[in-house]
Amino acid sequence: MSGPALAIAARIRAGETTARAVTEAALARIAARNAAVNAFTAVLADRALAAADALDARIARGAAVGPLAGVPFAAKNLFDLAGIPTTAGSRIRKAAPPATRDAFLVRQLEAAGAICLGALNMDEFAYGFTTENSHDGPARNPHDGTRIAGGSSGGSAAAVAAGLVPLSLGTDTNGSIRVPASLCGLWGLKPSYGRLSRHGSFPFVYALDHVGPFARSVADLAAAYDALQGLDAADPAQAAQPPEAVTPGLGAGTAGLRVAVLGGWFGRQQSAAARQAVAAVAQALGATETVTWDMAEASRAAAFLITSAEGGALHLPTLRTQLEDYEPLIQDRLLAGALLPAAWINQAQRVRGLARQSMAALLRDWDVLLAPATPVPATPIGQEMLALGGVQVPLRPSMGLFTQPISGIGLPVVTAPVPKAEGALPIGVQLIGRPWAEATLFRAAAALEAAGICAAPVAAGFAEGAV
Known part of the structure; x- marks a missing residue:
């Protein structure tokens, strides 16, 4: 079992x-194709070529190189x-001092031998599900350039789906890896909260x-995950779980794995494409039972409040002086979050704790739970409203209907791509597990891939020379 990266x-x-x-071939692909998807916001050609030459020199000396x-x-x-500013998709940070050191996860991948080619488009300050960035332009879905790539890690998904690079890094607060993985037809991992250093x-x-x-x-997702692990005291949220x-x-297959479909909240407000994708994955994994997590909607509401309050508090000093420099789509949300009463946030944290406990009780009986990653496949860029259940x-917020309750309690999720759920557009299914049970999810994912149920489809127009 292998993949393009391996x-x-x-x-x-x-x-x-x-x-x-x-590296030269990848840089040539980016030069030729990035304009179609708008995935890269910075290409670091000199850095990448220097790293490639250093790696080739190590191989020539007979030195060991990473996986x-x-x-x-x-x-x-x-x-x-x-060497470049960390813009976080914003206009405000384009003039920030250049970073003096790579992020921990970037260093982990480079220690495994990987070569960084640059930075990728995103929703400003990660506050969105579509990567329709007013400053850098929208990331476009490689399967249909008129549609969204998802967000907030839309550039990360578009770059891999378009074959510009075989691996990318994203972040997920309320669904920002799982949503673009679903819409772009990729495998994506949101690990347990605290597993990887931020x-x-x-x-x-x-x-x-x-x-x-x-x-x-x-296999590529697993190899990247293995390389990314490592305890880092600089992230106080990282738990002391051994890699x-x-x-x-x-x-290893799925023998002995207990798999069920999440119903209730997760069975409503979804398109036929999402329903069909979950059904196909459930059949392949032998999931015949549907279970309900009664606190799903409450968990999502709590995550909404915590997101608003923390995001607003983080940006309040800058909002006071540079409000108009912020992305128009998030100005009001950040201001509203900064004004939320503390009592609401305390209650949201209590609800979050209860939601975590109720899910832990449910997961005593199940190893993997299945749910849609997004309610629909990729929608047109600029679309404002969505019809779900006749309403x-x-x-934008509805793209996180099924991801937000899960990230609110920190569970690991592998997003599995179902190639052609609606026409030529893929959609993803969440494989949800217990905290620190990523290995179980990878077993289920590998079985789905081996059975041909889930795979990353090649985007039309990007097949030749793709990685």
């Missing part, structure tokens, strides 16, 4: 190609990359922020 690394280690040749040797990757532009990434909501990778195959190697368990609802 195949690249294997060829480089075998001497069939060089890191420089791979991702020579694999190109890129990072959402809220991760620090030494140090060197611009924060949004300390209580809810997660970080993780995108990839086109389960787990998930790659060796990918072929018109605001599109």
